[in-house]
Amino acid sequence: xxxxxxxxxxxxxxxxxxxxxxxxxxxxxxxxxxxxxxxxxxxxxxxxxxxxxxxxxxxxxxxxxxxxxxxxxxxxxxxxxxxxxxxxxxxxxxxxxxxxxxxxxxxxxxxxxxxxxxxxxxxxxxxxxxxxxxxxxxxxxxxxxxxxxxxxxxxxxxxxxxxxxxxxxxxxxxxxxxxxxxxxxxxxxxxxxxxxxxxxxxxxxxxxxxxxxxxxxxxxxxxxxxxxxxxxxxxxxxxxxxxxxxxxxxxxxxxxxxxxxxxxxxxxxxxxxxxxxxxxxxxxxxxxxxxxxxxxxxxxxxxxxxxxxxxxxxxxxxxxxxxxxxxxxxxxxxxxxxxxxxxxxxxxxxxxxxxxxxxxxxxxxxxxxxxxxxxxxxxxxxxxxxxxxxxxxxxxxxxxxxxxxxxxxxxxxxxxxxxxxxxxxxxxxxxxxxxxxxxxxxxxxxxxxxxxxxxxxxxxxxxxxxxxxxxxxxxxxxxxxxxxxxxxxxxxxxxxxxxxxxxxxxxxxxxxxxxxxxxxxxxxxxxxxxxxxxxxxxxxxxxxxxxxxxxxxxxxxxxxxxxxxxxxxxxxxxxxxxxxxxxxxxxxxxxxxxxxxxxxxxxxxxxxxxxxxxxxxxxxxxxxxxxx
Numbered sequence: 001x002x003x004x005x006x007x008x009x010x011x012x013x014x015x016x017x018x019x020x021x022x023x024x025x026x027x028x029x030x031x032x033x034x035x036x037x038x039x040x041x042x043x044x045x046x047x048x049x050x051x052x053x054x055x056x057x058x059x060x061x062x063x064x065x066x067x068x069x070x071x072x073x074x075x076x077x078x079x080x081x082x083x084x085x086x087x088x089x090x091x092x093x094x095x096x097x098x099x100x101x102x103x104x105x106x107x108x109x110x111x112x113x114x115x116x117x118x119x120x121x122x123x124x125x126x127x128x129x130x131x132x133x134x135x136x137x138x139x140x141x142x143x144x145x146x147x148x149x150x151x152x153x154x155x156x157x158x159x160x161x162x163x164x165x166x167x168x169x170x171x172x173x174x175x176x177x178x179x180x181x182x183x184x185x186x187x188x189x190x191x192x193x194x195x196x197x198x199x200x201x202x203x204x205x206x207x208x209x210x211x212x213x214x215x216x217x218x219x220x221x222x223x224x225x226x227x228x229x230x231x232x233x234x235x236x237x238x239x240x241x242x243x244x245x246x247x248x249x250x251x252x253x254x255x256x257x258x259x260x261x262x263x264x265x266x267x268x269x270x271x272x273x274x275x276x277x278x279x280x281x282x283x284x285x286x287x288x289x290x291x292x293x294x295x296x297x298x299x300x301x302x303x304x305x306x307x308x309x310x311x312x313x314x315x316x317x318x319x320x321x322x323x324x325x326x327x328x329x330x331x332x333x334x335x336x337x338x339x340x341x342x343x344x345x346x347x348x349x350x351x352x353x354x355x356x357x358x359x360x361x362x363x364x365x366x367x368x369x370x371x372x373x374x375x376x377x378x379x380x381x382x383x384x385x386x387x388x389x390x391x392x393x394x395x396x397x398x399x400x401x402x403x404x405x406x407x408x409x410x411x412x413x414x415x416x417x418x419x420x421x422x423x424x425x426x427x428x429x430x431x432x433x434x435x436x437x438x439x440x441x442x443x444x445x446x447x448x449x450x451x452x453x454x455x456x457x458x459x460x461x462x463x464x465x466x467x468x469x470x471x472x473x474x475x476x477x478x479x480x481x482x483x484x485x486x487x488x489x490x491x492x493x494x495x496x497x498x499x500x501x502x503x504x505x506x507x508x509x510x511x512x513x514x515x516x517x518x519x520x521x522x523x524x525x526x527x528x529x530x531x532x533x534x535x536x537x538x539x540x541x542x543x544x545x546x547x548x549x550x551x552x553x554x555x556x557x558x559x560x561x562x563x564x565x566x567x568x569x570x571x572x573x574x575x576x577x578x579x580x581x582x583x584x585x586x587x588x589x590x591x592x593x594x595x596x597x598x599x600x601x602x603x604x605x606x607x608x609x610x611x612x613x614x615x616x617x618x619x620x621x622x623x624x625x626x627x628x
Contacts, residue, residue: 002027007043012050014043034217035209038243042205046198144172148182151175160185169193204243208232215610221493222613224249224594226289229277236495236615246275250594251489255482259471260290265416267457267471276470276484278607281415287506288609290470291595294483297460297472298349299438304475305331305344305456312342313442318455331456332367335442342442348435349378349461350426355436357428361468362440363458365419366394373400374454375441376422378461380434389441390424419457423468467509469605486594486608490523494588495615500563501527502612502626505595508605510556520560521611522593526584529560529571540571540580547580559627565617572623579620 002021007013018040022030028037144162145151151161155177162172170187177183189197211223211230221239223232231249234241246252253273260276262268263284270276278290301307306315314334335342350358355378362376374394379387388405392398392412397420399410409425426436438461442454458471472481503520522528528541537551540562550573561572564583571578595608618626 005040007040007047012047016040016043031216034212038241039205039209042201049198148175152177152180152182165190167193169196200245201243204231204245208240208243218612219614219616220612221495221615222249222611224488224611225609226277226607226611227286227609233491233493235492239615249488251485251487253485256480258290258292258481258484259473261415275486278470288607289486289595290607291484291486292469292481292508292605294480295462295469295472296478296480297462297474298478299346299459299461300474300477301346302459302472302474303330303457305333305440305459308344308346310344312336312340313344315344333440333442333454333456343439345437345439346459347437349438350436352432352434352436355426355432356430358426358436359460359462359468360424360426360438361458361460361462361471362422363415363419363456363471364392364422364440365417365455365457366397367453367455376424376439377403377405378424378426378436378438379404380432380436386433388424388426390422392420392422419455467605469508484595488592488594490586490588490590490592492588493613493615494586496585496587498565498615498617499586500561500614500616500618500623502559502561502610502614503594504557504559504609504611506607506609507556507558508607510554520558520595520606520608523584523586523590524593526586526590527562529562538571538573540569540578542569542580542582542584545582547582548578550576550578561618561623561627563614563618563623570618570620570623572620572627575624575628577620577624 002019002023004017004019004026006017007015009015016039017026018028018036019026020029021027022032024032026032026036028040144164145154147163151163155161157177157179159177160174161177162174165171165173165187167187169190170193171190173187174185175182176185207228207230208223208225211225211228211232214228215225217223217240219239221234221236223230223240225231229246231244231246232240232242233244233249252275254270255272257272258270258276259267260270260278261281263279263286265279265281265284267281276290278287279285280287304317306317308315310333312335314336316332316334318330318332333344349360358378360378364374364376366374374392375389376392377387377389379389387403389403390405390410391400391402393400397412397414399407399412399422402410405424405427409427411423413421415421438459440454440456458473460468460472462468462472470481472479501521505520520529522530525544526542530539530541534551536553537549538553538560539546539549541547547569548571550571553574559574563570563572567583568579568581569583570580594611595606
């Protein structure tokens with residue numbers, strides 16, 4: 001007969017049951033422990049915490065009844081004793097956890113403690129009434145003060161006093177008067193604080209369980225799932241054993257704000273040092289964490305084109321229907337029926353010497369079809385031969401034709417709510433006679449009907465090459481978005497003698513004719529996978545030496561894995577592998593860069609989906625299957 005453990009709700013559990021058989025809904029056998037063991041640990045600890053909390057509360061209530069002004073010096077000792085008792089309960093429960101039988105022992109211990117707490121509950125009810133009266137009396141008597149200044153004024157050197165806690169997570173804070181300075185000793189948690197802490201633990205565990213259900217556990221000791229925002233870690237011996245929050249396992253910084261799309265397809269702004277978990281603006285699909293290099297938008301007014309030079313254009317503000325950015329408005333442009341061309345222009349965005357290979361981006365919505373087409377481009381207005389246009393069909397949003405630019409240098413996509421994003425890349429290696437402007441034409445000379453009504457959400461001209469990045473809003477001057485710096489300090493998950501790293505990621509721009517400028521992960525000077533100047537080629541560097549490469553890769557989606565067994569290193573990308581007799585030596589404490597590279601010349605724009613560390617070597621066949 002199978003042994004079972006049930007976590008009663010009356011004792012703080014969630015009512016769930018765990019068994020040591022292969023039952024598909026409760027069993028730990030046959031792989032079931034990957035889904036149920038960590039939650040079972042959590043439930044046992046929560047039950048222990050519930051019992052310990054009630055016992056501690058009853059003890060605290062009885063002690064509070066006898067407090068008076070002369071007994072304040074005993075507070076610190078009482079707090080230390082209570083903490084030792086609670087920690088003893090928790091340590092005892094945690095020491096018991098490790099197998100099904102130990103879970104039973106932990107549960108029984110929690111039930112015993114709960115029984116004792118219930119036995120004291122009747123007396124505690126009266127004690128609570130008395131304690132509340134004593135608390136009020138203590139406040140009047142000077143034991144609880146409105147602030148530290150009042151507490152210091154009412155106590156002598158070495159004495160203790162309490163004030164209301166500064167945060168909602170706390171109830172009271174205990175201070176010691178240390179020569180007239182309030183030395184904080186500890187803060188008693190509030191019910192809200194305890195509930196929030198338990199909720200946070202449960203949420204992290206739930207996310208990790210969801211990740212395991214979508215991608216089964218395979219013995220890894222580190223799982224960073226950026227799609228589900230689930231993060232788990234353990235030692236090299238035990239594998240993933242605990243769920244963590246993002247900032248508990250990763251280091252991240254960015255010196256500026258940055259934009260991303262939320263699950264509803266609305267453009268949002270992430271604060272300084274806030275990670276961006278990006279989404280497809282049309283489908284809402286989670287794309288992972290967006291990691292980009294630094295970029296500058298040289299257009300001083302990216303959304304308010306009322307500030308642009310114009311001819312025969314009526315300009316007004318519109319509601320920010322696709323964006324929740326902190327902007328005053330988007331812009332609506334309407335051509336004036338005059339028999340002449342209608343356009344807006346921002347002059348001299350690029351100098352003649354820096355325009356080569358630059359990227360220009362427009363995000364537009366066509367509100368009604370008064371004109372069949374709209375032209376967007378980066379022309380030199382005084383030289384007809386140097387005008388680069390893309391002609392857009394307003395009824396479909398499709399690129400109808402181009403002029404002065406190769407069609408392959410123009411891309412478009414729908415981003416929802418009727419908005420379209422257009423990207424133009426100027427020809428590389430071309431000499432320009434004058435500075436380059438950006439311009440939108442919404443009517444041509446000789447038209448007798450009203451011309452296009454156009455809503456503009458964003459325009460950018462980036463000080464970079466090869467591909468566009470996330471939107472950089474501006475309002476009066478050029479703006480630089482800082483680089484995303486994502487890393488981890490390698491810890492106990494590492495097996496130094498045999499290791500496998502796996503990363504899944506998505507490039508913002510597909511590898512076709514451009515170089516694969518991406519380093520999905522690297523340990524500087526020891527192990528790096530980097531893009532090459534050859535299109536679709538990835539290089540593997542070990543100990544600063546190029547040992548192998550894989551070529552002929554195209555597209556946006558990539559899975560990459562590197563493994564070594566102490567003598568040989570194997571690289572696999574998208575189901576193709578190559579090996580070399582060269583192995584790195586990585587130790588705990590080394591920095592693992594994720595979606596970045598130490599080479600400043602390599603441009604970065606990537607959605608990191610998953611990164612995993614396996615404390616074992618894998619064969620070429622295993623790596624090919626892992627990355628297929």
